[in-house]
Amino acid sequence: MSRPLDLVFLWHMHQPDYRDHASGDFLLPWVYLHAIKDYTDMAFHLEQHPQVKVTVNFVPVLLDQLEDYEQQFTTGQIRDPLLRLLARENLNDLNVEERDLVLTSCFRSNHHSMVAPYQAYKRLSDLYKMLEPGGSTELAYLSGQYFADLLTWYHLVWCGESVRREHNLVIGLMSKNEGFSHADRKWLFDLIGQVICGIIPRYRKLAESGQIELSTTPHYHPLAPLLLDINSARESKPDISLPQSKCYPGGKSRVQAHLLSAQKSHQTRFGVTPHGIWPAEGAVSTALLEVFAVQECRWTASGEGVLANSLRTAEHYLPERAQYLYRPYHLQGAASGVRCFFRDDRLSDLIGFEYSRWNGKDAALHFISQLEAIAQQAPEGEAPVVSVILDGENAWEYYPYNGYHFFTDLYSALQTHSTIRTTTYSGYLDRLDEAEGNKQLAKEEELPRLVAGSWVYGDFSTWIGSPDKNRAWDLLCIAKQNYDLVMASDRLNEAERLIAEKQLASCESSDWFWWFGDYNPAHAVESFDRLYRSNLMQLYRYLKLPVPAILNSPISQGGGLPESGGTMRRGS
Template identity: 65%
Template sequence: MKKSLDLVFLWHMHQPDYRDYASGDFVLPWVYLHAIKDYTDMAYHLERHPGMHVVLNFVPILLDQLEDYTDQFATGKIRDPLLRLLVHKDTLSIAERQLVLDSCFRSSHTKMITPYPVYKRLWDLFQMLQTEGENALSYLSGQYMDDLLVWYHLAWCGESVRRENELVAQLMTKAEGFTLNERKQLFDLIGELTSDIIPRYRKLAESGQIEISATPHYHPLAPLLIDFASAKEAMPDAPMPKAPHYPKGRLRVSKHIQLAKASHKARFGSEPAGMWPAEGSISVETLEVFAEEGCGWAASGEGVLVNSIRRSNQSVPERNQYLYRPYTLEKGAEGVQCFFRDDHLSDLIGFEYSRWHGKDAATHFIDQLDNISRHAPEGETPVVSVILDGENAWEYYPYNGFYFLDELYGLLENHARIRTTTYENFIKLSTIRTDSARAVSLPTISAGSWVYGNFSTWIGCEDKNRAWDLLCAAKQSYDMVMSSGRLSKAEQAAADKQLCSCESSDWFWWFGDYNPANSVASFDRLYRHNLTELYRLLKLPAPLSLADPVSRGCLGETEVDGAMRRATE
């Protein structure tokens, strides 16, 4: 007998805060680049397939930065150095030329440089001169720099933009010798695309096609802020930071959630129905805080569920018998339903299908879902959660994943037994449907994340632990100064905002010898700068230790890129 299946895609959109609050400048350009490529394309595919229902998770700090760029384009005061150079009028300085050369080849070479002969020629010329030493690079002309800036931004345009925007087609056809006027036109297009992201998704949400969820505002690793010891639940032998705990961490988690709710209501008209915790990281105490803040659902990784079943002294059955249903805690966290991602399906999209023909990959994905529905418990319709990064994977796909997503959405839109839905709608309808998977009660939750089911990506090695100790010391100073009454309300607000940025999980993600050295260096500098700035705002001298790198990363090859991880080792 043919059975039905409920499918929830949760596309997670996130970039950490790249702003230097002291200068207002953006240190890295990834927010606006992903806006013109991935956020634009993902909206396009949903508009193209109105029968598709998905969850779009936007981290508030990403939305803050998108609105910052909107303001920059509106006022003409551009605070992103690379974006500023796109419309430069004067001869570039040595430092500006170096920024262009350092930035404009940092893309997937096989999918974003090699397919464009002129862009590849710019790369080949750079490589040839680089072997001759730094002095040889001075032979690169101003026109070379202008063409490189244009091609970098053209390559970062989404496939939907390349297909439907006349200016982009004209520039790609011209291929070289770009003028200031043409660079200005491309700059204006970037402004239009970036400024339209939030209104575009708000319209999709208002139509009922998507649910927009949130993450605690600055993407903190909530269980670790609450209690470092939670890492021991899945990694009992892992070394911990010297600091016993993060001071007043539970209050900080509550603050990030409250900020996220306020952000969501201001931008989308209501508070989010549920949240994807940063990195799908949960613990019993984290879920209790979510419940206190009125969160209706949360989600995490399959490994966390497996560890939780084992921790409850139960044997782990076949995946079809436990994975595809919501869970609640037996005690505490009332009102919060937990969903757990299918790691296999999510990783197929994140890491495997980029090497497949789009139609073959989409068909294979549907076959996987059909197999899940065939083996579902009798009388139960499984709910399958596919949760992954909605931006970083696509640059490894041909045409930014256009054919795969178009084929997949088309097949799902017309599938007789697979219903795409959202967590909010699933929970609402499950009360009246007799066939839907009912929430199962768990005695406890084993603390962990979607990566390996533990917190090894953020704590437990020398570099990551050192970063936590630096943050704990800064937080102690923060608490002391804030309670002293020495700062004005405006000064307190500035210090609190700076601390929020320091509490992001992203810094700890990047530290370690398995990440690319150039990326680690960028995040290492920004993390130490953020902490130094926090001390300045507190009117205290920064520790000398902040002058030394926390981590140096890997000088060799790494799998895909440091922004992505598989769920299992």
């Protein structure tokens, strides 16, 4: 006999701040590209399956940038260089920097699923590869029409499957293959603006209908436990090498500022205060949960490894994961009001890394069978609550048709399943609080101690511990010390203080530390390294201080070939 199970998907939507705040220009295009492909497709699949409930987590700095793009399309003042070139009438007079930008940007897609299937786009790629060894001399033979076709194809393949199916313009341009005119490019440019402007309203409507719960993350996605206490990295990895700086100055006030700003952002954009917080990188500590509790956060979530480490500390051994993973937890003491859920790494990584190579229907049926097996293995009288948490934007370019068939089959199966109930964390807690002891729910447990860690391996080694990551932390800590000194003086007026604080917040993002490391691709490491140092330089300028010469030197080199281009990692 089948047994009931509650399933919570949490789709995490995030991009760091790619803006040069001095010029206003976007230095990388990933926000608008994921908007027209992934944020719109994920909304579409939910709209097509109204009985499926999920949690969607939007990081405020992503929403800031989406609204920035909305403003650009509304005013016509385009501050993204690739979008400017897409809409530019004459591409015959590109300068060297503009040609280089197009050539280095417009082949950075998954070749197997986003370039090779389209003969005309692949021909553009093959021509570039043939001429590239000759350097600028041979690349100078590429015409304005080549760049027009390349820019058009790049944006066409980044259009989501739902955009293609709902707008004949996209299919028409893809059928045209080549020789795209300025009118063609302008039509595509206008469609991109239309799609981007609809993202936030679509998700707000889904939330207002009760189909989804929207949660948030501290505003600029900081690695909060390390801001609170760098030494917390040793709770899960006692022998980890730490930066020379012993602490991040004023870390608690910074975490509080990110959290308060996130809650204000959410209220402004979605009309409600968020009940839940997915901390950046699923990184938690007791100190962080205490901060959350003060702000009346109802729930949070982290990785399976964090729970395993915490239980192992308390009990010195672990039972079968079916006996502990699929239930809510809370801590003792000041953070007791915050319920904690923990990610099923295996199921989440199947979606993130494995199912892209499967037939969509086979993958969906396999996923359902895994859930049914979990339900059967649950303790007698309990219905497990399973958390599947992953990046909601980067996996799908590895799927055929951006995951269209996988989601269609998966959501269709889930909304008609007799015993698997899709829900949200707040929806689940509503039932739990209203029906204490209900055998149709999992048993809530108390954790005697929470071992600080993240969703990746249950520790912080992705963001701290190697020489380059530690150097980046030292540069940030020194900048924060200078920031505090200036803020304690009367050097800046109120407006200047606000600008400097915003710049500091961007420097505190976890993303910069994620990318440092030889295991990541060189081009990505170089881009994020340069952007991180540029952010720190700009902070010093806003503080009216000399920029340290050390910021002119790269922090990390890269050179690896990781899964999914380094944008995602497995939980274990």
